[in-house]
Amino acid sequence: xxxxxxxxxxxxxxxxxxxxxxxxxxxxxxxxxxxxxxxxxxxxxxxxxxxxxxxxxxxxxxxxxxxxxxxxxxxxxxxxxxxxxxxxxxxxxxxxxxxxxxxxxxxxxxxxxxxxxxxxxxxxxxxxxxxxxxxxxxxxxxxxxxxxxxxxxxxxxxxxxxxxxxxxxxxxxxxxxxxxxxxxxxxxxxxxxxxxxxxxxxxxxxxxxxxxxxxxxxxxxxxxxxxxxxxxxxxxxxxxxxxxxxxxxxxxxxxxxxxxxxxxxxxxxxxxxxxxxxxxxxxxxxxxxxxxxxxxxx
Amino acid sequence: xxxxxxxxxxxxxxxxxxxxxxxxxxxxxxxxxxxxxxxxxxxxxxxxxxxxxxxxxxxxxxxxxxxxxxxxxxxxxxxxxxxxxxxxxxxxxxxxxxxxxxxxxxxxxxxxxxxxxxxxxxxxxxxxxxxxxxxxxxxxxxxxxxxxxxxxxxxxxxxxxxxxxxxxxxxxxxxxx
Numbered sequence: 001x002x003x004x005x006x007x008x009x010x011x012x013x014x015x016x017x018x019x020x021x022x023x024x025x026x027x028x029x030x031x032x033x034x035x036x037x038x039x040x041x042x043x044x045x046x047x048x049x050x051x052x053x054x055x056x057x058x059x060x061x062x063x064x065x066x067x068x069x070x071x072x073x074x075x076x077x078x079x080x081x082x083x084x085x086x087x088x089x090x091x092x093x094x095x096x097x098x099x100x101x102x103x104x105x106x107x108x109x110x111x112x113x114x115x116x117x118x119x120x121x122x123x124x125x126x127x128x129x130x131x132x133x134x135x136x137x138x139x140x141x142x143x144x145x146x147x148x149x150x151x152x153x154x155x156x157x158x159x160x161x162x163x164x165x166x167x168x169x170x171x172x173x174x175x176x177x178x179x180x181x182x183x184x185x186x187x188x189x190x191x192x193x194x195x196x197x198x199x200x201x202x203x204x205x206x207x208x209x210x211x212x213x214x215x216x217x218x219x220x221x222x223x224x225x226x227x228x229x230x231x232x233x234x235x236x237x238x239x240x241x242x243x244x245x246x247x248x249x250x251x252x253x254x255x256x257x258x259x260x261x262x263x264x265x266x267x268x269x270x271x272x273x274x275x276x277x278x279x280x281x282x283x284x285x286x287x288x289x290x291x292x293x294x295x296x297x298x
Numbered sequence: 299x300x301x302x303x304x305x306x307x308x309x310x311x312x313x314x315x316x317x318x319x320x321x322x323x324x325x326x327x328x329x330x331x332x333x334x335x336x337x338x339x340x341x342x343x344x345x346x347x348x349x350x351x352x353x354x355x356x357x358x359x360x361x362x363x364x365x366x367x368x369x370x371x372x373x374x375x376x377x378x379x380x381x382x383x384x385x386x387x388x389x390x391x392x393x394x395x396x397x398x399x400x401x402x403x404x405x406x407x408x409x410x411x412x413x414x415x416x417x418x419x420x421x422x423x424x425x426x427x428x429x430x431x432x433x434x435x436x437x438x439x440x441x442x443x444x445x446x447x448x449x450x451x452x453x454x455x456x457x458x459x460x461x462x463x464x465x466x467x468x469x470x471x472x473x474x475x
Contacts, residue, residue, distance in 0.1 A: 035379035035390070037372055157390040180386070296382060 025059055025290055026240055027100065027151045028052045028208075032179050032294040034155045039092045041153050043076075043100060046085035050210040051240040052292070054085030059149075061086045063104065067162045069096025069155075076100075096159030097179060101150035105168060108286075109142030143246070145286035146170070152291075154179040167195030170243055170289035175228065181295045183236040190228045191243060193287060197227030201243050205231060208238040236297040246284035326415040326451065327474045328361075332432055333467030336406035343437040344403035345465055346377060348384035349411070351420070353428045358387040360399050361419045362411055367400045380435040383443050387431075412474075423450045430458070434465040444469045 028044045044052070045059035058081045066074030079088040090100060107124045110117055111133055124132050126144065133140055146169025152162075158177040165171045172178070176187035191198040201223040206216060221229040233239075330349060349362040363381075366374030375394045379385045394400060398418045413420040428450055433443040442465035446458040452473040461468045 033379050033382075033385070033390075035377070035385065036375040036394075039376060182386070296386075298383070 023047045023049055023056055024051055024240060024242070025149055026051055026292055027059070027102070027149060028238060028292055029100070029151050029153050029294075032151075032153050033296065034092060034153065036155070037093070037095075039155055040089055041092065042078075042087060042089045043151070044085050044087050045102075048084075051206055052208045052238060053211055054082075056084065058082055058084060058086040059102070061088050061102075064088065064100060064102050066090055067099040067101070069094045069098060069159050069161055071161055071164075074098065090153070092153065092155040095156035097152055097154045097162055097177070099150055099152055099162045101148060103146075103148045103150070103169075105144070105146045107142050107144055109140065111137035111141070112139040113137045143284055143286060145246075147288045147290075149290040152178045165192050165195055167192075169194065169287045170198060170201070170245065171195075172289065172291060178291070178293055181233060181293055182298050183233045183295050184298055186230050186232045188228055188230040190226065191223050191289070192227055193245065197225070198223050198243075198245075199225045199227055201227065201229075201245070203229050203241065203243045206240045206242075207235070208240065233295040236295050239293045239295060241291045241293055242289065244288040246286035325417070325475070328413045328415070328420065328430070329472045329474055330361075330411050330413070330430065330432070331468070331470040331472075332409045332411075333461075333469065334404060334406045334409060334434070335462075335465070335467045337439070339439065341438050343439070344405060345434040345436040345439070346381050346403065347432065347434045348381045348389065349430070349432050350384055350388050351423075351428050351430050352387065353424075353426055356424075359419060359421065360384070360388045360392060360396065361413050362401060363389070363396070363399055364401050364403045367395050367402060377435075377437065380441065381433050382435070382441070384431070384433045425450055430471050432466060432469050434462070436465055440465050442466050446471045 025047045026045070030042045034041070044054060045061055045064075046054040046057065047059055048054055048056040061076060061079045061081070064076050066076060068074045074090065076088040076090055080086065090098065092098060105125065107126055107129050108120055110119045112118070113134060113136060117139075118137075120129075120132055120142065129142065148169050148171065150172075158179045160174060160177070163173055165173060171192045173190040173192060175190055178187075178189070181187050191201050191203065193201065203221040203223065205219040205221065210216065219231060221231060223229045332347065332349070334345060334347070345364075347362070347364040348360065350358050350360045352358045363378070363384075365378060368374070372394065378389055378394070381389065392399075396419075416422050426449070428448055430446040430448060431443060432446070433441070435441040442462045444460045444462045444466050446460050446469060448456070448458050448471060454473075456473055458471040459468065
């Protein structure tokens with residue numbers, strides 16, 4: 001019984017790790033600032049250790065959704081999956097800012113039935129929750145998860161129609177437009193969690209080109225009470241931005257630098273505790289946000 | 299119907315007033331001279347060049363953009379964003395071609411262009427301190443921007459000079475009547 005419990009815990013941890021970016025997921029557009037009436041961007045999409053090198057696994061593009069500047073649904077074209085990266089194109093025909101997003105939401109958790117702990121099947125969604133928990137189940141523990149990996153590209157002048165929040169997971173609202181970033185200037189973004197300002201959210205920003213330098217060059221930010229965070233771009237280039245809540249990952253509670261995690265100050269928040277083999281309490285709300293930002297030279 | 303008619307009249311009247319007030323017989327001109335360097339490179343294309351004026355607190359004004367404006371399907375506009383400071387300041391808000399602003403690329407040598415106050419892309423300038431910017435971006439080449447500060451109305455006989463070091467040579471701004 002004890003052994004089985006440990007295995008269940010280990011399996012749970014394993015599946016958490018795969019869904020919570022054991023590596024870094026990213027989309028890299030060929031360009032973010034475009035001119036003309038009709039243009040194309042091609043996007044590389046991968047999951048890797050170093051940004052932006054495709055070296056590990058291609059990102060699935062089946063769920064990539066394009067939103068055109070007027071809010072209409074666009075599409076990806078010429079999608080292909082290679083050994084290390086996926087690639088696809090987006091045809092830009094309307095002036096303004098496009099969103100290219102890979103969003104997933106779901107529910108994870110477990111219950112006990114006949115003395116045995118069972119996990120919710122993969123791909124469980126909130127509306128299907130009632131149907132996957134059998135009658136007689138006890139000790140039901142569920143947590144919602146939402147991940148969003150999105151990029152923005154602009155034909156002509158930047159526009160803001162597509163930034164209307166959905167109210168699910170972590171979202172970025174521009175104070176500075178994400179396609180109007182210049183080295184040496186400060187940019188401010190507001191982050192929302194389920195539609196409300198994500199006060200205290202930890203955000204990490206890593207400049208691309210990791211392979212050719214020793215230091216990671218990571219920039220750590222914390223959102224203020226309004227969910228806003230400001231960054232001054234040290235140099236031009238592509239940047240990978242990530243914010244993760246829950247799951248004991250970078251910046252999340254129990255994770256590196258998060259409350260109760262390694263690097264948290266003593267007496268601040270919950271005391272550091274050994275990582276439990278299985279969730280000790282109800283699983284935490286999990287949400288992650290990723291974007292790739294292009295910073296131009298002045 | 300009547301409302302739109304009236305609006306139209308007002309618009310025309312305003313334009314006419316601005317034109318007559320600011321363009322008297324002795325209209326002030328901005329004479330710009332831009333040296334495009336002759337470069338010894340394996341693959342040479344004439345640079346895209348943008349000329350515009352900025353004033354603190356006012357919207358930048360594009361005066362001239364030299365690019366492949368006559369390519370089929372407007373394909374020449376694809377690279378306008380590479381004239382990146384101008385693109386951010388003014389270009390991205392425009393629809394191409396821009397009447398009186400769009401023009402063909404120019405060959406190496408001293409290129410001259412003049413703008414008249416109260417007319418065309420320069421329009422009427424309020425008194426104050428301005429900067430004329432000239433930016434060049436070359437296909438498979440580099441990019442450079444040169445700034446020439448001036449005050450308006452200009453001092454008689456004033457000439458502002460600056461020079462680039464790679465994609466632009468000497469750039470001069472003088473004033474005439």
